[in-house]
Amino acid sequence: MKAAYIKRPVYLDRxxxxxxxxxxxxxxxxxxxxxxxxxxxxxxxxxxxYPDCNIIYINIELHEFDAIRTHTALFQYIEKKLxxxxxxxxxxxxxxxxxxFELCLRSLLAESKCDIFCTGSNAQMLSGExxxxxxxxYIQFPVYSLSYSEFLEFHSLKNSNESLVKYLKFGGMPYxxxxxLDQNVAFEYLKNVNSTILLKDVVARENxxxxxxxxxxxxxxxxxxxxxxxxxxxxxxxxSQQQNMPTQTVLNYLHALSNxxxxxxxxxxxxxxxxxxxxxxxxxxxxxxxRNAIRSFEYRNDVNMLMENVVYLHLRRKNYNVYVGKLGNxxxxxxxxxxxxxxxxxVTYMLFDKKTIDREFGNLMSIDDHYPKFVISMDEVSAxxxxxxxxxxxxxxxxxxx
Numbered sequence: 117m118k119a120a121y122i123k124r125p126v127y128l129d130r131x132x133x134x135x136x137x138x139x140x141x142x143x144x145x146x147x148x149x150x151x152x153x154x155x156x157x158x159x160x161x162x163x164x165x166y167p168d169c170n171i172i173y174i175n176i177e178l179h180e181f182d183a184i185r186t187h188t189a190l191f192q193y194i195e196k197k198l199x200x201x202x203x204x205x206x207x208x209x210x211x212x213x214x215x216x217f218e219l220c221l222r223s224l225l226a227e228s229k230c231d232i233f234c235t236g237s238n239a240q241m242l243s244g245e246x247x248x249x250x251x252x253x254y255i256q257f258p259v260y261s262l263s264y265s266e267f268l269e270f271h272s273l274k275n276s277n278e279s280l281v282k283y284l285k286f287g288g289m290p291y292x293x294x295x296x297l298d299q300n301v302a303f304e305y306l307k308n309v310n311s312t313i314l315l316k317d318v319v320a321r322e323n324x325x326x327x328x329x330x331x332x333x334x335x336x337x338x339x340x341x342x343x344x345x346x347x348x349x350x351x352x353x354x355x356s357q358q359q360n361m362p363t364q365t366v367l368n369y370l371h372a373l374s375n376x377x378x379x380x381x382x383x384x385x386x387x388x389x390x391x392x393x394x395x396x397x398x399x400x401x402x403x404x405x406x407r408n409a410i411r412s413f414e415y416r417n418d419v420n421m422l423m424e425n426v427v428y429l430h431l432r433r434k435n436y437n438v439y440v441g442k443l444g445n446x447x448x449x450x451x452x453x454x455x456x457x458x459x460x461x462x463v464t465y466m467l468f469d470k471k472t473i474d475r476e477f478g479n480l481m482s483i484d485d486h487y488p489k490f491v492i493s494m495d496e497v498s499a500x501x502x503x504x505x506x507x508x509x510x511x512x513x514x515x516x517x518x
Contacts, residue, residue, distance in 0.1 A: 121153045122270055122293075124259075126433065128157055131257055135162060136203075136231060140221055140250060143235040144242060145259035146377035146402045147313050150290045151235040154259060155207050158233060162205050170199040172230070175209040185213065187220040194224065204230035212236045218249040225253060237317055240375040260433050261403040262288030264426070264515035271297065277494075280512045284422045285413050287405025306409035313378055313406075322372035329354075329361055333369055337379065337399050338410040341421040344384070344396045344440070344447075370399070377402055382428065385439035387451060387483060398440055400425045419494075423511055424449060424463045427492055430515055431461075446479045458487040467495050467508075480506045490514075 127143075134141055135158075143151050152175065159171055172194060174181055184190050190208075198204050206224065211217050211234040224230055236242040246254050262270060264283050270293040273279040286292060286302050295305045314330060324330055336350065347366040354361055373379040380400045384393040401407035404422055411418075431438050431452045441448030441460060450461040460483060462476040480489040481504055489506045492514050501508045 121156060122266075123157060124150065124154065124266060126263075127154050127257060127259055128161065131158060131233075132161060134255065135165060138225065138228060138231075140225060140246075140254035141233045142242060142246065142254050142256045143233070143259055144239065144256055144377065145235075145237065146261070147237045147317055148289055148291060148309050149259055149261045149377075149402070151237075151259050152209050153290070155209055155233065155235060159205075159207065166203045166205075169203040169205055170197075172197045172204065172206045173209075174207070176213040177210050185215060187214060187216040187218075190214050190217060191220040191223065194220070194230070198229060206230040206232045208232075208234040210235060210237060212238045212241045216245075218245040222249050222253075225250070237377065238321055238375055239377060240371075241321075258432075260288075260429060261405075262290055263430065263433055264288075264512075275512065275516060277512065280515070281415065283515075284404060284419070284426065285408060285415070287403040287408065289403055289405055292405070302405070303409050306405045310406050310409050313376055317376035318372050318378065322368075322375065324369065324372060326361075326365075329359060329365075330369055330372075332357075332359060333366070334373070335410055337373075338401070338407050341400060341407060342398055342424040344398060346395050346397070348395075378406070380428065380432070382438060382440055384442050384447075385451060387441045387443045387448065392439075393442065400428045402429075419465050420463070423465065423492070423494070426511070426515060427461060427463050430517075441483075443479070443482055446482055448479055448483070458485075460487060460489045462491045463511075464491065464493050467491070467493055477503050477506050 131141055143154055145151050159173065162169060162171065174184065176184060184193055194206060221232060224232060264280070267283045267288050268275055268279060270290060273282070282297060286297055289306065289309060292302055292305065295301050314334070318324055318330065319327055332354070336353065347363045347370065351361055351363045351366050370379070370381070374381050378401070380402065382398045382400060384396055385391065404425055407425070427450065428438055431450065436452035436454045439451045441451035448460050449463045452459045452461070460480055462480055464472060464476050467473050467476065476491045480491065483489065491506060491508045492511050493508065494511055497508045497510055
């Protein structure tokens with residue numbers, strides 16, 4: 117269990133208040149975003165608080181735990197490891213690999229046998245099984261790929277425009293700190309992670325039959341990151357490319373990619389009244405490096421999409437609920453809500469001309485409320501720069517906010 121790691125306090129600080137509480141802590145997120153290392157950091161925190169405790173650590177993906185594939189086998193293993201008279205802590209990595217795992221956790225929780233932490237990489241399985249058997253007795257903590265600030269720390273980089281371009285290019289998969297950011301090496305690793313996620317967490321988990329179509333769908337989404345899409349429009353496009361796929365199948369595949377935390381679906385909402393539109397969503401990738409591994413990275417052509425993607429992820433890391441705002445025939449890139457408060461964002465590469473300035477600032481100024489409004493771009497701006505109440509921010513400054 118001992119391993120060197122760089123701390124990720126944003127997640128640790130959220131989970132720590134629940135150590136020792138009788139509620140199951142579930143750490144969720146895409147494969148390879150660092151959930152296992154969050155568990156290792158938690159083990160050290162637990163030992164600091166309870167020096168004489170008994171820790172049971174199970175990584176379902178390790179060979180030594182191959183025999184644990186049912187809730188009965190899991191329960192029997194844990195029973196043997198519990199120590200009477202001590203505080204017992206149970207940490208299980210990739211618990212969705214255990215069939216009917218929720219039955220084991222429910223029993224352990226009911227008998228107060230141990231404090232339970234687990235990680236998982238499939239949203240449908242975790243939410244479905246846990247919600248059915250353990251409603252109100254678990255709490256989820258989503259973990260994302262590295263933020264820009266974490267990327268700088270992991271790669272020992274200075275906060276500069278050059279580092280920002282590297283972040284937009286290589287993304288935030290933590291293991292890249294070991295491969296380095298040489299383009300050939302980094303993208304070879306990212307392509308392998310892509311294949312693992314698609315084959316293990318999407319194809320195998322969701323019983324996907326048409327792998328060729330799945331790969332074409334992810335390529336289409338990479339080319340249209342941040343565009344308003346519908347399953348019907350995707351189906352029509354693919355039909356024009358001689359790929360006939362029913363709309364429902366497209367929907368199923370999109371759900372499968374979202375369930376693996378590979379994609380984030382963002383719904384459109386009416387700013388006045390918060391009506392959610394059922395047709396026309398946007399999709400963003402959990403990690404830009406994985407998105408760029410699908411298609412050759414072209415900064416000039418992709419920069420607007422990449423900027424939108426990182427802004428969305430940064431807001432999610434800060435626990436905001438995020439929507440695409442709709443105001444009449446105008447669109448607001450992001451409407452973010454947290455604790456009853458709201459923030460609006462427009463994202464654009466450069467404010468090249470009056471037309472662009474009028475569009476980006478004008479859309480925000482059309483919103484008749486008192487909530488903060490921002491235009492995020494790559495223009496160099498002076499501190500506190502604003503126009504009629506709309507503040508302009510450099511993307512680097514926005515991503516540097518904790």
